[in-house]
Amino acid sequence: MITELGHYALILALATALVQSLVPLIGAQRNDAGMMAVGPMAANLSFVLVAFSFLTLTYAYVISDFSVLNVVENSHSMKPMLYKITGVWGNHEGSMLLWVLILVLFSALVANFGRNLPDKLRANVLSAQAWITVAFLLFILLTSNPFMRLANPPAEGNDLNPILQDLGLAIHPPLLYLGYVGFSISFSFAIAALIEGRLDAAWARWVRPWTLVAWTFLTAGISMGSYWAYYELGWGGWWFWDPVENASFMPWLAGTALLHSALVMEKREALKVWTVLLSILTFSFSLLGTFLVRSGVLTSVHAFATDPARGVFILGILAVFIGGAFALFGLRATALRTGGLFAPISREGALVLNNLFLTTATATVLVGTLYPLLLEATTGTKISVGAPFFNLTFGPLMIPLMIAVPFGPLLAWKRGDLMGATQRLYAAIGISILVGLVVMAFTTDEPVLAAAGMAIGAFVILGALTDLVNRSGAGRLPAATAWARFKGLPRSAFGTAFAHAGLGITMIGVVAASVYSTEHVSAMNAGDTVEAGGYTVRFEGLRDVQGPNYTAKSGLFVISRGGAEVARVTSAKRFYPARQMPTTEAGIRTFGASQLYVALGDMESNGKLVVRVWWKSWVTFIWYGTVLMMIGGALSLSDRRLRIGAPRKAARPARTAEAVA
Structure with a gap:
């Protein structure tokens, strides 16, 4: 009976999401506070219903209820309890239910922690989130029902795929989905802004925390998946450029660009159109990844090779939401007011350069991932695009990007001094060159590659430290004053430094593991x-x-x-x-x-x-660096300026005669 209650809860969640998708939107258009207030209530109710449904499926796994087809296909009575629970999302149907649970969780978080948002914006965001919820609840109920019963249940189940019976992969999907699905908030904010026609620095400040949350979890998910593949598959590698790996890497690259673009928009009200476009693109890659994993077009240890009809359904979802978003963008983008101007040599310019490299790298990964599929679909020819292609295309894009990373934080807003930033980086440049020379002297195989990679990684790390030293005034001010200023730096400054240093550490690990391993x-x-x-x-x-x-x-x-x-x-x-x-x-x-x-x-x-x-050799640096990036994301999120968001503007008090006097 409890299984049927879980199924019924999903149907009620679909009805609730339909209400949430329409009523707040109409209320925002009519400026009806009562109708807009339906959005938060519906979002919370949807979360409760989907969470209950997920718990009922989990209960079926815990008690080994083999009258449920999903449990039969993915569990076994002798399986350890941990893997009985994680088996809930170790299959297509259960993982899609987890996907929707995280989606409604983010909607509920916006409903409860977004009270300082303008009413119209929050209503439109919750409506956009509900549209996505409706689509995926329909997908589950019509094609991927996890509660299907068996008339004659077997005495024992088929067990979970053995390679999924591991702690690393137990926590990998939830982390990855928190990143994937978290970008839906940025997408919904972009749609809400296009509907309302309001796009300003306050909008960017509201978007940035949600984007940072998604980016941090996606970093954790990719890192955990990489380490799992490294130790569980017994092949000794940490990245294979597998299409499903690429499917998670593309939204990470686009999300990184979005974070930097939103920062420019918040500080200078520039790059408005570009920031909205990146918000749409980032979630588009998340949906594309969902399609690749569940369509059956890929064969991978990471993929759920299921009925291609399900892939057609997801492809339809992707076409409707992404096509609709781009159509709305095309209609409204020209009406958006351009932001502030800035010189090419400035912090804004450095962040734009960052965006150009990241988006080009994303396009490179996209082409390498989809081209074999498109070629096979159109001509029947099967080709393999692997590490050689990505090393020759993606790698060269990363080198100038990594070199440019330390300069950005040292440049001023609007108009910067490149020579001044270079002077502040003299020590970092000198030490990095010395590192490269030492590496070259002691390296026999590929000495130039090893020296360049190690030197650039060291430069990124030292550049991050230079930014903190420069902001604290160390070397220019008395030690006590510099230490006081260092402790008083905003947490986002430390978050940026940690994230950039983590990138450098990961690069050193990649180079060392590639060159020195035997x-x-x-x-x-x-x-x-x-x-x-x-x-x-x-x-x-x-x-x-x-x-x-x-x-x-x-x-x-x-x-x-x-x-x-x-x-x-x-x-x-x-x-x-x-x-x-x-x-x-x-x-x-x-x-x-x-x-x-x-x-x-x-x-x-x-x-x-x-x-x-x-x-x-030094292979752990690959994951130590990602951990440092996650810490950087958490530190930035703890910054009070991001926690409080953008408060409402208080009404200006009337000027009385006494006040004038």
């Missing part, structure tokens, strides 16, 4: 050794392991240096009988910023086991 593939018996990264890895043998819903062959490896044991790792090959699927569980040991990575291969006919051992 790989050894050996057929080993117990007692055999292999050298990697200055360590000796000795294979001790295999043992059988019985898990709750799998069996495994686990290999023990002893790591020593200079004859002394320093660590032990285990690597395993698991087999899940319910799914008849094997998985590889890599053994990883971290030494400083580097990692020793051991993965088991197949058993040869002579009884030897194939073992792959990688030495991953």
Whole structure:
């Protein structure tokens, strides 16, 4: 019975969303406060209904209710409780329900924390959000019902895909969806602004916190997904330019451009049209990613390869919302008043340059992702676009962007002094060049690439520190005064510095892992050794392991240096009988910023086991940098100027005779 209540709650949520999509919009047009007040109430009710529906599906998984088809296809009574719960979104139907839950959550957040928004703007934003909610609730109810019952339930389920039974992938989808779906708020703000015809600095200030929230969560989701693929798939790589990986990377790039563009609009009321366009484009890429993952057009470990008819439905959603948004943009963009002017050499100019590189990089990833699909659809020819294409197109765009990043915060608004900014960066430039020379001296393979990458990464990090030092007045003012000014800097200044420094750290990790890592593939018996990264890895043998819903062959490896044991790792090959699927569980040991990575291969006919051992130099910097970016986003969000948003303007008091006197 509780399953039917969850299904009914979704139907009620659809009816509520329909009310929310129309009544506040009409109220905004008529300036009817009562009708506009329906929006927040409907948004909260929609969230309660969808949350209840999601909890009922979760309950069905927890108790292993195999009368529900979705539970049968994705659960097993012997599966650990954690993966019973995460199995709710480890499939197409459940993950779409999570998608909609996060969508209505953001609507409810706007309804409750957007009370300082103008009534008309909030009403239009909530209506736009409701249109998206209606579309995806219809998609779930008509094509992807997670509550479908079985007349003759089986005694046992088919289990969850084994590669999804991992803590990293348990939290990866919610983080990713909070980013994907979070950009719907920026989209709805853009639609509301186009409907109302109001676009000013206050609008940008309202949009920026929501965009920053989505960007921070999307950064976390991509980072977690990258690390999961690195350790769970047993291939030793952290990024494959997989089309589904690209589907999450494109909104991240566009969202980064949107953050910087909204900053220019807030400070200078410039780039209005461009900011609205980016708000639409960023969520467009989120919808495109949803289509690619769920249409069945891609084969990927990340994708839900489902009935293509569902893909047609999502393609229709994408066409309606994105096509409609661009049509509205085309009708109203020319009526938007242009903002303030600024010189090419200025902070605004630096942010515009940032936007140009980011959007061009996004277009490059888009072409590389969609071209093979379009070519196959039109000609039947199958081609593969992989790392070589992206390295030759995306990489060169990132180099000048990274070089330009430290200059932006040091330039003044409206008209900047490039030479003055360069002088303040002399120390950073000098140290970075020295880093490059040292790297080149000690590098044999690709020394120029390694030196350039390390030097640019160091320059970005030191540039971020230079900005903080410059703003505090260190070196120009007494130490006590400089320290007081440093502590008094707004949190957004620290957030920007952390995010930029994180970008530099990630770049260093990428370069070091690409140039200095080594790989050894050996057929080993117990007692055999292999050298990697200055360590000796000795294979001790295999043992059988019985898990709750799998069996495994686990290999023990002893790591020593200079004859002394320093660590032990285990690597395993698991087999899940319910799914008849094997998985590889890599053994990883971290030494400083580097990692020793051991993965088991197949058993040869002579009884030897194939073992792959990688030495991953500085690979952890890749994820340390993303963590620093997330901290930067959180620090910026904690800035009081972003927390309070843009307050309403108080009415100017009447001038009385006493006041004049």
